[in-house]
Amino acid sequence: MSNPTNGRLISLDALRGFVMFWIMSGEHIIHALAKAAPIPIFLWMSSQLHHAEWNGITFYDMIFPVFLFVAGVSMPYSFEKKMNLAGVSTPQELPSKEKRKIYLSMLRRTIILVVLGFVVNGLLRFDGFDHTRFASVLGRIGIAWFFAGMIYLNFDFKKQFIWFLGILMGYYAAMKWIPVPEFGAGVLTKEGSLEGYIDRLFLPGRLHSTVYDPEGIFSTLPAISTALLGVFTGTFLKAKNQFSINAKLILMALTAVLLIIAGLIWDIDFPINKHLWTSSFVCFVGGFSILFFVFFYLIIDLSGFHKWAFPLILIGSNSILIYIAAEGSVDFKHTADYFFGGMIQYLPMIWQPVFVALSVTGVQLLLLYFLYKRKWFLKI
Template sequence: MTKEISTQNSSLKTQNPRLLSLDVMRGATIAAMILVNDPGDWGHIYAPLEHSKWNGCTPTDLVFPFFLFMVGVSVTYAMESRKSTVSHSKLILKALQRTAILIAIPWITQLIFHWDRGFSHLRFPGVLPRIALVYFICTIIYLKTSQKTCDWIFAGALIGYFIIMTFIPVPGVGYANLEPETNMGAWIDRLVFTTNHLWSESRTWDPEGLLGTLPAVATGLFGIRVGTWLKRKDVDDNVKVSWMFTYGVIAVVAGLVWDLFFPINKALWTSSFVLYTGGLATIALALSYWLIDVQGRKRFTYPFVVFGANAITAYVLSGFIPHYLNMIKIGGLSIYQTVFAPHFSPLNASLVSAIFTVIILWLVMWILYLRKIIIKI
């Protein structure tokens, strides 16, 4: 990782060509990701803050696809000016370096927390590896193809994934299906990674599995399409926002229709899930862009920009800080048991503890932000 110390003022919009609304949306997404990943008690969580059991989509299920969508939007803002001026091989090599670091971070983290197990039960797939692969593949597609080709790849990924998952028989099962342990993606993960290196709660399938990366890339390409539209200088802002809302609504409706025979499912990252969440992300970005970048309503943005400036850093630290906070004992009890549990109902105690974690991490990001330190991978 490299540490970039900016000498500009605190507005990210003046430091970078990216949108302030994009930074705000990224920061809000990271805050939500930390909130749902670090409850005080996993046995007591409000339903909207839990992932759907299988088919369906809760507010929590929107967090990850929103982030991948923004990865795609960010690629256009980071690469557009350099696409025609910098060697593509140099840009791809840089993207490959970032990808390798993002993949390595969760592996190293697991080894730190579970050093006694070594590599024998190291989970290979995961959130950061999926972000890394989507970023890398989308970067290559954006650099090497036209927008029209990008759109064809997007459609091909969704249709191809649908065919693979619903028509091709699963070896050892004999028929195509969408069940957790017997679908084609689960079979490929067990074949490639073996059961010792999959999600710890099942060891038979992984919600960030290898085959699911295909539609996840489509989510990134959705973001590239929207980012390319936003960067057009020959289109009025009112037109941009109107069409973004229109495209978003069309995608949501298409996702709901596809849901009838290819259910919306985050764990499988189904094609209907890509359209549904991509449409909602487009609507959310259109609203943010209109309010913040067009109308100039920026008073509420600061807390989210702080998170958005070091989004990946905040996410990585969210795996460490709660762990070490839980090691602090007061009278032999944890902070959760002494500060939160006695004063709130079980559900509210769990929620307040999660909010406390978000605040602690925000304070760390705030210190970095005040010192104009942006940690880039």
């Protein structure tokens, strides 16, 4: 097997595209299939493409953290050129002047993602300050990525790991032991959690769920640890050390299993909960994120089987753009109906929603292919 760890990882775009596919239209295909052909596999897949109501986890709950994990994996690779130009082997050795440039670039990216998050949430509808939701998926990605990057640039691995554990343990301690007025300490409900209380006190505008926001202020803290897990993975994979690539993959898989077990054990006292982004959630989903990455890396980058993943690469290479478009800024259904609606109407009624969903995916992929061939990417 080849070892492409020093170049661009195609698997990162493919994995990013895989998780984004379900958000942009894949979920609608599966839900329609489950109604048209209610066999166990489709019903189970459909059930996995909804968020858990509160405690517990589904595949849909993993999409956001896997995306953030991938952003962390790419960080050691994205800084490699700057380290080579400066003649240093670690980001901590970069000259202060070079670091300041990186800080400004990272801050710019974060601000753009936060503002784009506002736009996705309807800022341009001008509904008024009180009706605008300021917390967002893109905002959390930007903020968590920024602070993970700051830790990566300024601390060696041992101290990075201390940050990782400190954030998870600190968040756990605060959520369990700091009392909330009228509820007390350790009440992990929508109304009674410290996270929800902080959102109600300090988060301006409209909260996503009235009494808390799943992308709120305090729960962004453990999301930094999710990004750091990606940083650790990318750093380990890229490092030149005594481990062969096969040994690295085995160690990564074993680490993933240990994280999943740790998440399940922690779940007993601090439930796995995507809404609160609990520390057990970070461990559990972090383990699966590593397993997803190992699979894609092994199949695509090492084995060279990447043609099957081309649609995923199209999505992953323009993931932010298609996310913004799919979240409401572009009416893909209208376009798909214009081109395919005439044919679909002659299909059996029960199967029409399936082909409507497939036609939407087709239109999205055609747009992404057009952008890909012209090398037009939304780079932030």
